Amino acid sequence: MPREIPKAYEPLEIEQRWANAWYDEELFRAENSPGGSGQTFSIALPPPNVTGSIHIGHMLEHTQIDMLVRWRRMRGDRTLWLPGMDHAGIATQFVVERKLAEQGVRRQDLGREEFERRVWKWKAESGGVIKQQMIRLGASCDWTRERFTLEPALYRSVLEAFLRLYREGLIYRGRYMVNWCPRCLTAISDLEVVHHERVGEIWEIRYPIVGAPGEFLTVATTRPETMLGDTAVAVHPDDDRYKHLIGKRVLLPLLNREIPIIADAYVDPEFGTGVVKITPAHDPNDFEVGKRHHLPEIDIMTDDGHINERGGPYAGLERFAARGRIVADLEAQGLLAGKKEHTHAVGTCDRCKAIVEPRLSTQWFMKMKPLAEPAKKVVLEGLIEVVPENQRTILLNWLDGIRDWCISRQLWWGHRIPIWHCAACREMIPAADSSVELFEGHARAAGVPSSCPKCGGSKLEQDNDVLDTWFSSGLWPFSTLGWPDDTPDLRTYYPTSLLISGYDILFFWDARMIMMGLHLSALRNSGTSSASGGLRESFPSGVLAQNSIPFRRLYLHSLVRTGEGAKMSKTKGTGMDPLKVTEQYGTDALRYMLVSMAAPGTDIVMSEDRIVAARNFANKIWNAARFLFFNLEKIEAQGLTLEDLASPEIRAQAPYEVPADGSLAHLWIFSRLAAVIAQVNAALHDFRFHEAAQTIYHFFWDDFCDWYIEWVKPQLAAEKSIALPAWRNIFAAFDAALRLLHPIMPFLTEELWHKLPQASGARSIALDKFPERPAGVDPSTSPEFPFLQSIVVAARNLRAEMKLDPKRKISAQLSVPNAWDKKIVDENLDPLLRLATLSALTVSGDRLDHSGGAMRSSAQFDLRIPYADVADKPAEIAKLQKEIDRLAKDVESKRARLADQAFRSKAPAKVVADLEATLADRVIEHQKLLDRLRQLE
Numbered sequence: 001m002p003r004e005i006p007k008a009y010e011p012l013e014i015e016q017r018w019a020n021a022w023y024d025e026e027l028f029r030a031e032n033s034p035g036g037s038g039q040t041f042s043i044a045l046p047p048p049n050v051t052g053s054i055h056i057g058h059m060l061e062h063t064q065i066d067m068l069v070r071w072r073r074m075r076g077d078r079t080l081w082l083p084g085m086d087h088a089g090i091a092t093q094f095v096v097e098r099k100l101a102e103q104g105v106r107r108q109d110l111g112r113e114e115f116e117r118r119v120w121k122w123k124a125e126s127g128g129v130i131k132q133q134m135i136r137l138g139a140s141c142d143w144t145r146e147r148f149t150l151e152p153a154l155y156r157s158v159l160e161a162f163l164r165l166y167r168e169g170l171i172y173r174g175r176y177m178v179n180w181c182p183r184c185l186t187a188i189s190d191l192e193v194v195h196h197e198r199v200g201e202i203w204e205i206r207y208p209i210v211g212a213p214g215e216f217l218t219v220a221t222t223r224p225e226t227m228l229g230d231t232a233v234a235v236h237p238d239d240d241r242y243k244h245l246i247g248k249r250v251l252l253p254l255l256n257r258e259i260p261i262i263a264d265a266y267v268d269p270e271f272g273t274g275v276v277k278i279t280p281a282h283d284p285n286d287f288e289v290g291k292r293h294h295l296p297e298i299d300i301m302t303d304d305g306h307i308n309e310r311g312g313p314y315a316g317l318e319r320f321a322a323r324g325r326i327v328a329d330l331e332a333q334g335l336l337a338g339k340k341e342h343t344h345a346v347g348t349c350d351r352c353k354a355i356v357e358p359r360l361s362t363q364w365f366m367k368m369k370p371l372a373e374p375a376k377k378v379v380l381e382g383l384i385e386v387v388p389e390n391q392r393t394i395l396l397n398w399l400d401g402i403r404d405w406c407i408s409r410q411l412w413w414g415h416r417i418p419i420w421h422c423a424a425c426r427e428m429i430p431a432a433d434s435s436v437e438l439f440e441g442h443a444r445a446a447g448v449p450s451s452c453p454k455c456g457g458s459k460l461e462q463d464n465d466v467l468d469t470w471f472s473s474g475l476w477p478f479s480t481l482g483w484p485d486d487t488p489d490l491r492t493y494y495p496t497s498l499l500i501s502g503y504d505i506l507f508f509w510d511a512r513m514i515m516m517g518l519h520l521s522a523l524r525n526s527g528t529s530s531a532s533g534g535l536r537e538s539f540p541s542g543v544l545a546q547n548s549i550p551f552r553r554l555y556l557h558s559l560v561r562t563g564e565g566a567k568m569s570k571t572k573g574t575g576m577d578p579l580k581v582t583e584q585y586g587t588d589a590l591r592y593m594l595v596s597m598a599a600p601g602t603d604i605v606m607s608e609d610r611i612v613a614a615r616n617f618a619n620k621i622w623n624a625a626r627f628l629f630f631n632l633e634k635i636e637a638q639g640l641t642l643e644d645l646a647s648p649e650i651r652a653q654a655p656y657e658v659p660a661d662g663s664l665a666h667l668w669i670f671s672r673l674a675a676v677i678a679q680v681n682a683a684l685h686d687f688r689f690h691e692a693a694q695t696i697y698h699f700f701w702d703d704f705c706d707w708y709i710e711w712v713k714p715q716l717a718a719e720k721s722i723a724l725p726a727w728r729n730i731f732a733a734f735d736a737a738l739r740l741l742h743p744i745m746p747f748l749t750e751e752l753w754h755k756l757p758q759a760s761g762a763r764s765i766a767l768d769k770f771p772e773r774p775a776g777v778d779p780s781t782s783p784e785f786p787f788l789q790s791i792v793v794a795a796r797n798l799r800a801e802m803k804l805d806p807k808r809k810i811s812a813q814l815s816v817p818n819a820w821d822k823k824i825v826d827e828n829l830d831p832l833l834r835l836a837t838l839s840a841l842t843v844s845g846d847r848l849d850h851s852g853g854a855m856r857s858s859a860q861f862d863l864r865i866p867y868a869d870v871a872d873k874p875a876e877i878a879k880l881q882k883e884i885d886r887l888a889k890d891v892e893s894k895r896a897r898l899a900d901q902a903f904r905s906k907a908p909a910k911v912v913a914d915l916e917a918t919l920a921d922r923v924i925e926h927q928k929l930l931d932r933l934r935q936l937e
Contacts, residue, residue, distance in 0.1 A: 011586030036076035084147035157479035182305030414466030517550030654732030656725035668785035675779035
């Protein structure tokens with residue numbers, strides 16, 4: 001045997017070997033792409049966190065990207081899949097701080113520079129696990145172009161972007177309400193706050209009216225601890241109950257501080273008592289009211305969620321401990337009017353799950369309205385296609401209501417804000433330019449100002465904050481290609497062709513990339529310098545917009561859920577480690593399962609049965625290859641070699657004519673191949689991954705294995721004049737099937753492709769051509785073969801209904817009125833008998849009598865299997881009568897249950913409907929058996 005294929009399919013050994021080979025050989029460098037189409041296809045990997053590891057969501061996303069990349073590469077496009085990692089500011093700092101805490105060390109004990117050294121050390125030793133996992137799972141990235149958001153080149157991109165936006169007035173610093181995480185000790189954006197409905201309590205508190213003993217204003221609050229920062233109570237100006245009190249004062253309970261009663265239309269007189277406590281430093285709505293009325297802003301909380309010195313006797317208490325103490329003291333002083341259960345939305349930090357505290361804080365913000373309008377325009381005009389359509393609508397609605405973005409984080413790990421503060425006059429001085437320098441091997445801003453341009457002071461200190469991680473990620477499609485320099489990669493691969501991401505980061509990342517790309521890369525296209533001042537018109541159109549968008553298409557994939565429908569979550573114990581799944585079933589099987597279920601707009605429900613089915617498919621492919629190579633000995637005995645049958649040149653000339661009446665199945669398989677190629681190309685273009693997977697599955701399993709191989713088996717062992725073209729056709733079809741399948745199942749197809757003779761210098765199936773329609777083959781031809789298939793299927797169905805031994809040969813009768821159809825049957829009688837397991841088939845043009853046998857009919861034929869030829873009539877009658885009696889009892893039982901009005905009144909409508917449907921099926925089944933019994937009698 002020229003090329004041995006082991007009996008057992010062992011995916012782990014195959015996958016590890018090829019994954020290492022692809023990486024070591026740098027097989028997927030963009031320069032290795034065939035490049036014959038003249039088209040460029042580029043895509044950036046959504047950068048996973050440096051702290052992360054592969055989860056099932058990554059696996060779905062990476063598989064879909066890899067499918068498209070391999071497909072486009074094989075179609076001859078110059079293809080780049082650019083990988084990289086995100087420094088993940090909060091997540092990485094959290095990991096390292098936790099490790100330090102195990103040693104009894106805080107980052108504040110180390111100081112900023114030493115802490116950063118520790119993080120870089122951790123990154124070198126433990127970061128980037130996900131890269132090794134991606135290599136192991138076969139992601140066909142150009143790893144020579146791998147990027148990291150804190151590397152010097154990308155650090156420079158971030159500096160350039162910040163300085164441009166700052167000089168244009170789009171980035172500013174101010175004291176505003178933010179979402180504060182007391183565990184991460186930083187501000188977070190609105191998008192990083194997850195709201196959960198929780199059952200809590202609402203307390204009603206009496207505020208004594210100054211100068212009116214025994215009179216109170218009652219307010220309701222879900223956060224009693226914030227009353228320590230109250231600076232007013234508010235009523236509606238038209239509320240007759242309280243008009244006489246406007247301008248007077250109340251005594252703040254517990255702290256005995258007098259605060260005014262103000263009138264503001266913000267108050268809803270119909271809600272609660274119609275009186276609202278105003279805490280400008282701890283509530284976004286109160287902050288706006290406070291600005292309108294020039295109220296003081298009293299921040300009563302520390303960064304870690306404790307009450308500070310402004311909280312009087314409650315200073316030092318953790319915020320929820322303070323809540324309990326305050327409620328108890330109010331009750332003791334007779335100031336607690338009541339409390340009741342209350343369901344409301346509670347904001348939590350997306351990363352650490354701590355309850356977020358609305359808090360007044362000085363932060364850096366980015367104006368988003370000027371950037372959102374161009375983004376909305378390119379989506380509306382179709383310059384960026386968003387799939388599925390409902391996500392396009394969601395994106396446009398979000399852009400309409402966009403708010404300024406808090407871009408600063410109170411962390412030490414990240415891109416430090418390139419602004420220096422003058423100690424003398426508090427002037428803010430930006431870095432002179434976006435140049436960077438290396439400090440201990442890592443980048444930092446080089447354009448450090450030496451003196452204050454306003455007062456001349458030399459005591460300058462760089463801003464302590466770093467930029468939100470999503471700021472650098474927003475530059476990803478062009479910063480990774482060399483922006484702000486005009487590099488060959490930027491000219492070749494930008495705008496990128498496509499972005500694939502989960503719909504859950506549409507606002508975090510996808511929308512921001514559109515806005516940043518349009519604004520910043522448009523400056524590159526227009527030649528605008530970063531030194532220019534003022535706000536540039538940010539509304540690119542025409543050619544400028546086409547060259548500035550970060551990607552031309554945006555596909556938002558589904559989420560993967562458990563068998564019970566829950567979202568995969570490691571913290572909830574519902575996560576699934578894809579590496580463990582691949583160890584058991586193989587990477588190709590998991591890839592196939594995921595994409596076969598990935599219909600746009602629907603989530604994927606994982607189940608072991610589906611993975612087992614995918615593994616069975618992989619086994620089917622392996623066994624088909626083994627069959628071909630195992631049976632080569634028969635043709636080799638005639639002096640032919642594998643190269644004579646399956647060299648690239650020979651495969652390219654298929655299909656070959658098989659003498660006499662043997663070509664029908666061969667013409668059909670290549671016709672089917674042509675149709676499948678067109679269907680798969682269309683499905684992949686439109687992100688219908690499930691259709692592509694299922695189309696290829698049915699072609700390989702049903703068409704190629706179950707029909708084509710089985711039909712032509714005798715030809716493979718026939719004389720040379722028949723066997724030679726038959727073998728050449730079957731290897732050509734097998735090779736095309738492998739190349740069709742490769743984007744989904746890369747390892748298995750690579751292994752089997754190398755078993756075939758290949759051209760000198762051929763390195764990989766990944767660099768081979770995606771199948772094209774064979775010359776002279778029409779996808780719509782060969783209707784004769786489906787006609788023959790329908791006869792075999794009819795015979796098999798009849799045998800199954802009659803519960804015949806699958807191996808027992810029986811006789812049958814076939815009526816074919818059309819003369820041409822009868823000729824086709826006569827010419828292919830041998831394969832019909834063999835595949836239908838028939839001992840004889842009587843063919844005529846006469847109509848068949850329906851009595852005395854089981855019948856199957858179509859527009860082209862009638863097929864009958866006589867009862868007398870296949871069954872022991874008394875035994876068959878007894879078996880049928882037993883089944884009829886059983887069904888009769890079942891029908892009667894269900895009718896009685898449905899006639900029970902007590903059952904109908906209590907049972908859910910779906911239960912009743914299902915029972916009615918089952919009853920109808922049983923009645924039909926019962927009648928069929930009665931008819932068959934009459935025929936036998």
